[in-house]
Amino acid sequence: MDFSYALIFQTFNGVVWGLIFALIALGLSLTFGLMNLMNVAHASFYMLGAVLTAQFVTRLGLGFWSGAALATISVGGLGMVVNRLVLARVVDSPPVIGLLATAGLLLVIESSTLATFGAVPVSVDPPVDATFSIFGVDYPGYRLVVAGLAVAILIVTFLLLRFTRFGLWMRAAPQQRELALISGVSSGRINTATVIIGSLLAGVAGALVAPIAGAHFQMGSSVLAVAFTVIVVGGAGNLWGAVVIAILLGVVRGVAAAFMTPSEAEILSLVLLLPVLLLRPDGILAKARS
Amino acid sequence: MSRRLMINRRKALQGLAAVATAGSVRVAAAASSEPIVIGLQTELTGALAHDGGWGKKAAEAAVAWQNERGGFAGRPLKLVVVDTETKVDVGIRRLQQLLQQENCDFIIGSGHGGIGMASVPLCRDAKVTYLPLARTDGITTELGNPYSVRIVANSTMGASAASKWMVDSLGKRWGMVLADYAFGYSQREAFTASLAKAGGELAQAIALPVNTNDPLPYLLKLDRSLSGIVMAILGPDSVRVYPALRSLGFGKTPKITVSCTQNLFDIVRLGSAVEGVYALDEVPWELDDYPNPAFSKTAFDRIGIGSNGRAKDGDDYVMLPNAIMAWECTELLRMAVEGARWKTKADNLSLSNWLVSNPDFALSEGFPQGGFSVRAADQQAFIDQYILQIQGGRMKRVSKVAGATTVYPSKDLVQR
């Protein structure tokens, strides 16, 4: 295959994956930026999105889109429950306590998924079977649909945060908890909303990924380190930063894969982040705070 | 009835063991009524939980069946199952539990390569016969010893069984998609050698990182002129790789899975993405494809497998090779215990001497897969293997490769 074809294809695919990672990272970044909570269990929301979609489609015989929607909503509901039971109780604790509690949650959710649905990786047929050709290579049409949906969801989320009263409160809460309280908004309600939005984003990412990556109870851990790194390198609490880094990472990995073995490409894409962390420990696009 | 009793008793014993300090040593009475203890070191949780679960079902069914037939030389069997959690360190700890606390006479070992490799030397030191379900070469090459007996086919045997058929039937130039893992590399090594020997070549190999989210960009490099692709990847990755291959236009290219990897996930449910895929397996999937379906039916019925090779309850897919092999391990032990007049663990060496001196274990209810013999040099059995193909959502038998054709040279590892 001609080399430049490969490069263009990889860049293209990198952007698609970057958008999927951006969905995951955005949810993580929201809970981190607004609640100062590193939610390790976020990875299990993503996993559940995929696993539930697969179960709804294969066991209940639902269509993919209704299965995915139902799975996303279920994950959002779980986020609400988990927030009430655990997250809300650790929000104002030292960061370590939040990490421990959510790490515990991750274990509980993963093992419960294993206990309920088994260890079997399940595949889901993509709802869009068409392929389209870029430079002579067939590219799965479904991935384009995913990319389009991811862009739409990202835009909606940004609009929500930018232009609604609710978004304003959410942005105000971490900086001015007292102010938010005075203006009649309970920080508890803001946190609940944050967690629900975050878990919906992770859930929908998982649901959309199911036809590409399948569904398996351990699939969450494979995105955990990368998603966390994306938001740290992007600048903690900086939503755009997370999205940009996610896309960059996907492109670097894809392009590197054209030159070296897949493992080397994955390792390289992660190793490249280390000097960034060394030079800009608080993130490449970190907002300066006095 | 007797099985339920036995399980209750096992539970009670386990409870006792949990309460008692670990150091308590049971008196090893040689009385003929004393049960013979078989340990099953298997994966009930973690990544291989599904496979281990079927190993457990099969071992329990086999022990119940043997007990109904009078046990081993009239002595009842007791099965102790431990869960390795698919982790090497836990697997070793559980093995020590079987060896030192449960005082097992024989152990049917894990299907996990790393756990198998770590366990073989420990069983040798404890002088307890170990029958691994792991297929890593090293178990009967570098680690071969009188206390380890393997009846599953290792990577080298699998590759040599498949390669001749692949070159003769499908073509000479093969590519391979492998897990970037010890397992994948041993398959690559084995196929490189055996394809060359069969007159073909392994022209390209792409190693995929385990649990990669998206194999598509890596598969893009696959050569389009290959005669076919050898698939040496693990369960969760398979679910991604087959659809990705199809979307890259490799849907029609022949593909063959190696060494039970087709049993690590519900392959036939991948539908059109896997239609026509070949599989190398130690056992056929459907009852009618077995050399003697009447023999196989006993194992199928008792383990809970329907005649289509899927679970009777719930239509779950089955880790068939591990299930059938666990069944056969038990029968092998019965014949050896009775043939070698085995009384206690102290006789384990003479038991393995009897095993290798017995020329052939013939097809029977106890050995539904086919007959085999155990080689003296490394105590590796050479079983028949099968080439299967997915046809219309069913895994059908295409060809059988005789075990004798997969024999490879070995040093005399087992000094007697």
Add this chain to the structure above:
Amino acid sequence: MSVRTALGVVALLVLAVMPFVTGPYAVFVCAQMITLIYIAASLQMSFAYARILSFMQGTFFGLGSYVACVTHGSGFTLPVMLLAAVAASGVLGVVVGLVVTRMKAAHTAVICTLLVATIVLMCANSFVGITGGEDGLSLRGGSYMFGLAVAFGANRITYCFAFLPLAAYFIFVMLAERTTFGVVMKAVGSNEVRAAQLGYQVWLRHLAVFAAAGGMAGYGGAMNAVVLEHVSSALFDPNLSLTAVLWTAVGGLAHPFGALFGGLLVFPLTELAARAFKYVDIVVGALLIAAALLFPQGIAGLVGERRLGHFNRRSSKEMLAEGPEGRSQTA
């Protein structure tokens, strides 16, 4: 004497007599548990004295295991194996420490250690020729310690090699707790801004602590390889680090005995749970959540302030009566 110290002494005594009063299985289980406590203790050290909640202590442990295995394979004796393991993981500690000790936000350092652990796991799986990958490498036979033969596997001698350095560490910590050295270590770990404004070179101290913690985990890894007679790339699974985090969290992150208490409580608990219940990780996860929500100080924190009978905390007068502390002024 506080209840915490008393419990610590009892725990160490129990571990010390274990190989002489129980059977081989118990010795094996305890030896394995002790090697794993090194991970927890090193994590606690890193967190309490360098403010880094490291999710890669299992990586140091795995590196130590491999270095011990490789040096054994090259024909070196036990002391060399152990020293090489400590040195290698200590060096990795310095390298990673150079990055993570510079990070201001606690989160960033956690993520960075997680990232390094992920990269190392990928490398370990990928470089099968060196690591044996998932199948691993065997550590067979035995070795020599100054002419004395040491058989690998769990036995009284390897048990001592695993237990004694750990016991020495805990005893040292116990004795140093109220000395200037102990207090300064705690202070520099707990409030770096204040410490720097008093004139402590916080960064270098944190780096040294992180590297030492790495070396400590490496020693545990080396002894783990000796006791289990096997190493594999599974040692680099982040789950191992997570287990250590659990032990330390339940035992108490703020006090070194937290790692000891956590290990001694959680390890047998999960072993017992595993016999009764298939999905042990649900129990483990629930325990972690409970620890975070209900007793964030851990066991060491819960019992820390209680006093035993008339042994009251030494008064300031008594402490000062001892005059200048033994440690020379080098800061």
Add this chain to the structure above:
Amino acid sequence: MSVASPQPIALETRDLCKHFSGLEVLKGVSTAIRAGEVRAVIGPNGAGKTTFINVLTGIHPASSGRVFLGDADVTGLPAYRIARKGLSRTFQISNLFADLTVLENAMVAVHAGRCFRQSRETVDESLSLVGLSALADRLVSEISHGDQKLLEVAIATACGPDVLLLDEPTAGMSPSETNRFIDLLNERLRSRYTIVIVEHDMNVVMNTADVISVLTLGRILAEGKPDEIRTNPGVQEAYLGSAYA
């Protein structure tokens, strides 16, 4: 300015600037503080007072300009090296070693000190200086807010500084505690250290300061003796006007 005094300069800044990505907090602060002087830095909220202290002590590097401690240029040095050269500080919100006892806090500070004489006396002295000897064995988290502020002063002095920066030492103190603090400063600290005090409480400022610098919007608006500052119309407008209107 006390022109008559021949005392050498203890702390000097020359055109000190600090900005946080575009936001200019200090816009060229030049001042010189003589040894033995008590200098008060006052100014409305957001004037840059705490940033000024943070830049002096090396928590934040200066964007431009220089800082001299005695004759030594300490610009850009890390915080711990500036501290070792004899500059010590307290924090506006008490910033102590919370899980240590009062005595242990003092031990840590003495150990860090430049004087290589660590003994019962040094630790005792630092606590008795602020009157906390009786609380030596209490955990910091158990003592009152006022006592914590005093302990701040104790550990800031225990490491043996020449120059002491006090960042709002009386914030949150009761009136009687505040008066006790004024006495402490005038009777015990003034004679030993060069002191820079950032303070909101005019009562404290007028009763302790030799010289007052008024900081507004990152610049020194006025500098002089308390009486001069009190009558300076510009100061009244910029500072008192906004603070008390």
